[in-house]
Amino acid sequence: MENIKSILQNADSILIGAGAGLSTSAGFTYSGPRFQKYFADFEKKYGFHDMYSGGFYPYKTLEENWAYWSRQIYLNRFVKAPLPVYEKLLELVKDKNYFVLTTNVDHCFQKAGFDKSRLFYTQGDYGLWQCSKPCHKKTYDNQLFVEKMIREQGFVIQSDGGLELPKSGFNEIKMTVPSELVPHCPVCGKPMTMNLRCDDTFVEDEGWNKAAGRYEDFLNENKDGKIVYLELGVGGNTPGIIKYPFWKMTYANPKAVYVCINKGEAEVPGEIEKQSICVNNDIYEVLKSL
Numbered sequence: 218m219e220n221i222k223s224i225l226q227n228a229d230s231i232l233i234g235a236g237a238g239l240s241t242s243a244g245f246t247y248s249g250p251r252f253q254k255y256f257a258d259f260e261k262k263y264g265f266h267d268m269y270s271g272g273f274y275p276y277k278t279l280e281e282n283w284a285y286w287s288r289q290i291y292l293n294r295f296v297k298a299p300l301p302v303y304e305k306l307l308e309l310v311k312d313k314n315y316f317v318l319t320t321n322v323d324h325c326f327q328k329a330g331f332d333k334s335r336l337f338y339t340q341g342d343y344g345l346w347q348c349s350k351p352c353h354k355k356t357y358d359n360q361l362f363v364e365k366m367i368r369e370q371g372f373v374i375q376s377d378g379g380l381e382l383p384k385s386g387f388n389e390i391k392m393t394v395p396s397e398l399v400p401h402c403p404v405c406g407k408p409m410t411m412n413l414r415c416d417d418t419f420v421e422d423e424g425w426n427k428a429a430g431r432y433e434d435f436l437n438e439n440k441d442g443k444i445v446y447l448e449l450g451v452g453g454n455t456p457g458i459i460k461y462p463f464w465k466m467t468y469a470n471p472k473a474v475y476v477c478i479n480k481g482e483a484e485v486p487g488e489i490e491k492q493s494i495c496v497n498n499d500i501y502e503v504l505k506s507l
């Protein structure tokens with residue numbers, strides 16, 4: 218911990234690479250009690266047990282599809298994270314020259330107060346919709362529509378934004394939304410879909426492209442200096458976006474340090490062992506002790 222602390226303090230720049238594990242550490246779990254609390258009806262009907270599987274389920278109607286998705290969006294995008302993990306991280310880097318590259322789509326960095334111009338969300342945002350075709354490269358804020366869908370199903374949105382079941386529990390919860398709430402593209406009329414990268418229909422809008430440019434600029438300015446690659450909770454699903462580039466860039470620069478914090482998957486190739494610190498522990502625990 219002392220080593221990491223002094224490395225971060227003495228770095229000229231810090232590139233944070235954040236994966237799903239960071240949000241899991243903040244309490245945004247996709248299975249277990251949090252899943253069952255809000256999706257018990259879907260679990261019973263379809264037999265899946267987590268929000269990854271539920272998100273890929275081919276629902277027969279758009280009304281049911283949006284009943285499912287509005288819950289997933291609301292819970293992970295508009296509800297505050299249970300633990301202040303992102304806030305702790307911000308405290309650590311806010312006075313430094315930092316940038317964030319993340320595959321997370323839950324907006325937690327913005328909610329915690331990170332500077333928007335220092336973030337690059339490569340895989341989209343739960344808070345945005347796009348045309349499913351897509352006929353044009355624009356994205357649309359979905360918060361108001363999602364809140365309507367949530368209320369129409371019978372959920373209660375509390376004053377602090379929290380989501381609760383009605384007193385009668387799932388008895389009064391609907392698994393569909395009214396047809397008039399199903400979103401359609403304002404240009405071609407096709408159904409809207411999530412702005413999440415899962416295939417080549419993902420829309421990279423103006424904001425996405427600007428962020429990509431800023432990320433490139435940050436790398437060009439800093440990759441040959443005293444840079445720290447701080448990797449948090451990046452798993453094996455998409456190592457090509459954060460993990461492998463971080464390893465390669467560390468290898469290419471003897472002044473670079475790679476710090477990996479990941480419960481269960483804190484590993485590093487032998488070639489950069491001497492430039493690396495791996496911590497196999499919960500990210501929140503580690504950030505608190507820094």
Ligand SMILES: [Zn+2]
Nearest residue numbers: 348352402405
């Ligand atoms: Zn369209």
